[in-house]
Amino acid sequence: MTIHKGTAVVTGAGRGLGFGLAKGLLGRGWRVVAGVHGEATGELSQLQQQFDGALLIVSIDIGSDESVKQAAEQAVGWTEQIDLIVNNAGVLGDIERKLPDELDFDEMLHVMNVNSLGPLRVTQAFGSMLLRSERPIVANISSEAGSVGACGRDSWYGYCMSKAAVNMQSVLVHNQLKSVGGRVLVLHPGWVQSFMHGELNTSARLTIEQAAANVLGTIEDEADWPDVDGKPPYIDTEFKERLPW
Numbered sequence: 001m002t003i004h005k006g007t008a009v010v011t012g013a014g015r016g017l018g019f020g021l022a023k024g025l026l027g028r029g030w031r032v033v034a035g036v037h038g039e040a041t042g043e044l045s046q047l048q049q050q051f052d053g054a055l056l057i058v059s060i061d062i063g064s065d066e067s068v069k070q071a072a073e074q075a076v077g078w079t080e081q082i083d084l085i086v087n088n089a090g091v092l093g094d095i096e097r098k099l100p101d102e103l104d105f106d107e108m109l110h111v112m113n114v115n116s117l118g119p120l121r122v123t124q125a126f127g128s129m130l131l132r133s134e135r136p137i138v139a140n141i142s143s144e145a146g147s148v149g150a151c152g153r154d155s156w157y158g159y160c161m162s163k164a165a166v167n168m169q170s171v172l173v174h175n176q177l178k179s180v181g182g183r184v185l186v187l188h189p190g191w192v193q194s195f196m197h198g199e200l201n202t203s204a205r206l207t208i209e210q211a212a213a214n215v216l217g218t219i220e221d222e223a224d225w226p227d228v229d230g231k232p233p234y235i236d237t238e239f240k241e242r243l244p245w
Contacts (some may be wrong), residue, residue: 005028007030007084009126010034011087012036014234021088026051033058034057037059037062039059056074056075063110072076075126077128082133093126095155095156098154098212111159138177141189142170144236187218193211228242
């Protein structure tokens with residue numbers, strides 16, 4: 001059983017995994033609200049021409065309350081209903097410093113604001129449209145770095161803590177959505193050739209196309225991932241296995 005095709009919101013859609021997810025959803029017959037930070041890329045504009053009427057590009061900074069609200073208001077004029085939100089946008093931050101190095105707490109606050117509060121801002125702002133769906137789904141792109149049970153790192157403070165907060169936020173939203181027939185999926189896409197380091201990381205194992213196909217396949221087959229102890233599924237989409245919370 002797969003979820004029905006409808007209208008999706010994808011953040012961080014200007015490049016990297018977000019672009020791959022937006023493109024993949026369009027190819028699967030979805031309509032897409034593509035959120036980009038800054039100007040739309042040429043590739044995304046080409047998609048808008050290719051999938052005429054099926055793609056809305058909105059400018060969105062998920063770290064800003066006002067920017068997210070404005071993006072949602074723009075989407076209201078284009079669609080009455082959202083069926084899927086893919087919270088993909090995020091930042092990496094410093095991953096090198098350890099104790100007793102001088103830690104940049106202001107930078108960590110930025111990472112937490114974007115990675116942890118950003119997805120919640122988006123889900124809340126698009127929430128009224130999402131709740132019109134018969135099967136509202138929120139897919140939060142998290143990371144194994146957010147797993148307390150599997151943590152083996154001794155740095156990456158801002159990123160790991162931000163993703164752990166995303167996981168808690170996901171459970172809270174899931175507890176609300178499941179009462180109206182929806183749910184949240186928490187997804188680790190694997191080591192992806194993304195722009196998280198500022199430029200394309202070509203040494204990563206998965207191409208954008210491979211990672212996007214894995215993520216979208218997991219979302220479409222969400223019924224195959226039942227909740228455990230009331231918690232939403234926390235899934236490694238590359239290896240198709242659950243991660244420990």
